Amino acid sequence: xxxxxxxxxxxxxxxxxSGIRKFFDLLADMGDVTALTVGQPDFVTPWxxxxxxxxxxxxxxTYYTSNSGLPELRAEICSYMKRRFDLDYTPGEALITVxxxxxxxxAVRSLVNPGDxxxxxxxxxxxxxxxxxxxxxxxxxxxxxAENGFKLTANELRAAITPKTKLLVxxxxxxxxxxILEREELQAIAEVLxxxxxxxxxxxxxxxxxxxKRHVSIASIEGMRERTIIASGFSKAYAMTGxxxxxxxxxxxxxxxxxxxxxYAIMCAPTVSQFAAVEALKNGDDDIxxxxxxxxxxxxxxxxxxxxxxxxxxxxxGAFYIYPYIGGFGLSSEEFCQRLLMEEKCAIVPGTAxxxxxxxxxxxxxxxxxxxxxxxxxxxxRFVDKLK
Amino acid sequence: xxxxxHLLENDxxxxxxxxxxxxxxxxxxxxxxIRQLEKDGVILGxxxxxxxxxxxxxxxxxxxxxxxxxxRDDGFDKIAEKIQNYPEIKGLxxxxxxxxxxxxxxxxxxxxxxxxxxxxxxxxxxxxxxATHFVLKTYKYNGVIYNSPKKDLRESDGI
Numbered sequence: 001x002x003x004x005x006x007x008x009x010x011x012x013x014x015x016x017x018s019g020i021r022k023f024f025d026l027l028a029d030m031g032d033v034t035a036l037t038v039g040q041p042d043f044v045t046p047w048x049x050x051x052x053x054x055x056x057x058x059x060x061x062t063y064y065t066s067n068s069g070l071p072e073l074r075a076e077i078c079s080y081m082k083r084r085f086d087l088d089y090t091p092g093e094a095l096i097t098v099x100x101x102x103x104x105x106x107a108v109r110s111l112v113n114p115g116d117x118x119x120x121x122x123x124x125x126x127x128x129x130x131x132x133x134x135x136x137x138x139x140x141x142x143x144x145x146a147e148n149g150f151k152l153t154a155n156e157l158r159a160a161i162t163p164k165t166k167l168l169v170x171x172x173x174x175x176x177x178x179x180i181l182e183r184e185e186l187q188a189i190a191e192v193l194x195x196x197x198x199x200x201x202x203x204x205x206x207x208x209x210x211x212x213k214r215h216v217s218i219a220s221i222e223g224m225r226e227r228t229i230i231a232s233g234f235s236k237a238y239a240m241t242g243x244x245x246x247x248x249x250x251x252x253x254x255x256x257x258x259x260x261x262x263x264y265a266i267m268c269a270p271t272v273s274q275f276a277a278v279e280a281l282k283n284g285d286d287d288i289x290x291x292x293x294x295x296x297x298x299x300x301x302x303x304x305x306x307x308x309x310x311x312x313x314x315x316x317x318g319a320f321y322i323y324p325y326i327g328g329f330g331l332s333s334e335e336f337c338q339r340l341l342m343e344e345k346c347a348i349v350p351g352t353a354x355x356x357x358x359x360x361x362x363x364x365x366x367x368x369x370x371x372x373x374x375x376x377x378x379x380x381x382r383f384v385d386k387l388k
Numbered sequence: 389x390x391x392x393x394h395l396l397e398n399d400x401x402x403x404x405x406x407x408x409x410x411x412x413x414x415x416x417x418x419x420x421x422i423r424q425l426e427k428d429g430v431i432l433g434x435x436x437x438x439x440x441x442x443x444x445x446x447x448x449x450x451x452x453x454x455x456x457x458x459x460r461d462d463g464f465d466k467i468a469e470k471i472q473n474y475p476e477i478k479g480l481x482x483x484x485x486x487x488x489x490x491x492x493x494x495x496x497x498x499x500x501x502x503x504x505x506x507x508x509x510x511x512x513x514x515x516x517x518x519a520t521h522f523v524l525k526t527y528k529y530n531g532v533i534y535n536s537p538k539k540d541l542r543e544s545d546g547i
Binding site: 020021024037038039040042044212241293294296297300301349 | 402406409410411412540541542544545546
């Protein structure tokens with residue numbers, strides 16, 4: 001009899017399953033729960049984008065595209081990046097991937113050698129550390145601090161750099177904290193990196209969802225473009241999570257190698273999604289604006305709602321999450337969230353799902369209607385009043 | 389201004405504060421803009437969209453094509469004024485094409501609507517013909533799809 005466990009990769013076995021997943025499985029069995037857990041837009045993809053996809057099928061576009069993606073799509077991405085973020089890229093510096101997730105995976109695996117160190121600010125999206133480990137890299141965690149608004153500071157970065165540092169992951173706008181990095185803060189980080197051989201993986205999947213201030217890419221800071229690979233995609237900005245479409249933008253020699261990896265692992269991103277994405281980029285700016293305005297409304301509503309309940313919280317500047325401090329009630333994050341779920345049937349994600357530094361915090365998604373958020377806030381209030 | 393109207397047309401329950409936020413304006417400005425739009429008759433009212441089919445109440449809706457004797461000058465307006473005041477009538481439009489007015493009417497039963505047409509609408513001076521079309525099912529009205537799934541279709545949290 002084969003020992004299946006024994007045959008698996010040791011590195012993979014060492015990797016823990018996502019903490020968000022674990023919590024989600026718990027509430028899946030519970031029935032009528034008011035959840036604020038979901039990490040994807042509640043909007044359905046705008047109709048004109050869906051229609052373009054249907055039309056591409058009607059016209060028989062059911063074949064592979066080139067490995068790097070439709071030339072038209074790569075061209076549209078470049079003009080979009082120029083229009084929205086003042087970045088100059090050419091189609092030869094773009095690779096279309098299966099979501100931002102594959103983009104991150106391909107970028108990390110293409111850049112690191114076993115033993116290289118990858119600096120990962122936390123709390124952040126849960127995939128960087130496992131992907132770095134699978135590539136044989138050594139994750140170096142920087143726990144960003146509440147007093148800095150969960151921003152990565154130049155000093156923290158400087159202290160984490162060693163001769164083995166290969167890659168810095170820059171996950172801003174940030175899931176789960178909602179923190180963003182502004183131009184001056186990016187300049188300070190750039191100052192630390194200038195003259196080194198450290199690459200930057202800038203995860204800009206939430207770039208369109210900032211409130212009041214436009215997102216600034218580190219690639220637009222002097223001297224940074226040559227060392228930056230941008231991972232982004234269509235999921236959050238255009239409400240296209242299920243289409244699984246993302247992209248990488250970076251120096252041509254990197255993209256060339258990354259395309260090779262993508263070619264062997266994936267072949268090409270789904271053709272139907274690529275046609276939809278062309279339409280999104282051509283005619284979707286108003287959709288982005290409409291959805292961002294709605295998220296902004298919810299953002300203010302939930303920030304004020306939590307504060308009224310007596311929960312301490314930093315006003316999020318980006319993405320669609322809020323990251324309140326819930327450590328003042330004598331419960332661990334996990335206990336707080338579990339009891340909230342059991343006693344009030346309201347689900348939020350414990351901060352510890354995003355790294356140990358998330359103890360004392362919780363992630364609340366506001367990708368929900370205002371009515372739904374209102375209902376959840378009532379439940380949280382009832383629960384917190386009991387604890388006081 | 390146009391954006392404000394679009395937002396309100398889509399959801400009239402948005403507060404001044406929310407509108408201010410969504411349009412990057414001051415709350416006070418929004419308030420005075422709305423007041424002015426109401427005064428100017430650009431905003432005519434605020435109503436809930438009700439799907440009566442989901443209630444106990446029996447209703448029936450009909451679209452009636454109305455032909456009238458050709459009128460000079462403001463003749464159509466004069467006839468419209470006679471038609472528009474019946475509370476049963478929910479909508480009234482002057483049309484191009486093969487007939488003159490479309491009347492949108494709501495009643496309790498088909499019979500009630502038919503009687504209304506026969507007794508109230510048809511006898512109006514200059515009305516020469518009517519054709520009543522009953523609505524069998526509403527799919528979309530006022531930009532709202534009636535039976536779109538209210539359920540959250542998001543099966544997964546991502547990871």
